[in-house]
Amino acid sequence: MRRKLAAGNWKMNGLRADLTQLATLAEQRGYDVDVLICLPATLIGSCAGLPIAIGAQDCHTATHGAHTGDISAAMLADVGATHVITGHSERRTDHHETDAIVAAKSRAAHDAGLITIICIGETLVQREAGTTLDVIDAQLAGSVPDCATADNTVIAYEPIWAIGTGKVPTTDQIAQVHAHIHARLTARFADGAGFGILYGGSVKGDNAAAIFAVPHVTGALVGGASLKAVDFTPIIAALA
Ligand code: PEP
Numbered sequence: 001m002r003r004k005l006a007a008g009n010w011k012m013n014g015l016r017a018d019l020t021q022l023a024t025l026a027e028q029r030g031y032d033v034d035v036l037i038c039l040p041a042t043l044i045g046s047c048a049g050l051p052i053a054i055g056a057q058d059c060h061t062a063t064h065g066a067h068t069g070d071i072s073a074a075m076l077a078d079v080g081a082t083h084v085i086t087g088h089s090e091r092r093t094d095h096h097e098t099d100a101i102v103a104a105k106s107r108a109a110h111d112a113g114l115i116t117i118i119c120i121g122e123t124l125v126q127r128e129a130g131t132t133l134d135v136i137d138a139q140l141a142g143s144v145p146d147c148a149t150a151d152n153t154v155i156a157y158e159p160i161w162a163i164g165t166g167k168v169p170t171t172d173q174i175a176q177v178h179a180h181i182h183a184r185l186t187a188r189f190a191d192g193a194g195f196g197i198l199y200g201g202s203v204k205g206d207n208a209a210a211i212f213a214v215p216h217v218t219g220a221l222v223g224g225a226s227l228k229a230v231d232f233t234p235i236i237a238a239l240a
Pocket of ligand 1: 009162164165200201202203222223225
């Protein structure tokens, strides 16, 4: 059975002094879940030796070349990253990343030996229009490359209206989308039933247990509450 994953996303937060938070997290041994923190690229190389998985938040589609300011998946792997988030809604919005770009980045990450956390999710307008599952279908079809396997890919369902807002879907709404994603992956990939499917969007210590009890939720992608060990630890504990 796939191990559960508590994944943090620090976004554009964190200086070297803040890595003490990871040292504190690393002391929380004994939980039978995988813990991952996706850091700004500037901090990844400073984490060697910490008994905690480290990921990045984006990578380029190319292995190297004339792409000023960009970072390739191989470079991230070289400094110790094991995972990379692709298709986060903030990148889809801020950098106009399409499903095709997300799929290309995910392929590049797999080629470099990284595990991708591919983010999908609907806007509030789409939810209220009743098109959530259509949006999910289009993003799964367009963003998840054919080379995805249960070993190299985790899906994160992140309703955009729940990210950083304190709003969380009902457990019935999460259950419906996660069951749908599980069914679609099972239909498309030989090992599709084994893909991890994270929920993301305003997960906190006080709502984590209810979310983790939903079928086909194998963990969480956590933004704000992953920045401080004191906030992230209860979420890890709820998953264990
Ligand atoms: C995220 O950035 O992926 C996220 C889920 O953020 P938050 O937990 O702050 O809503």
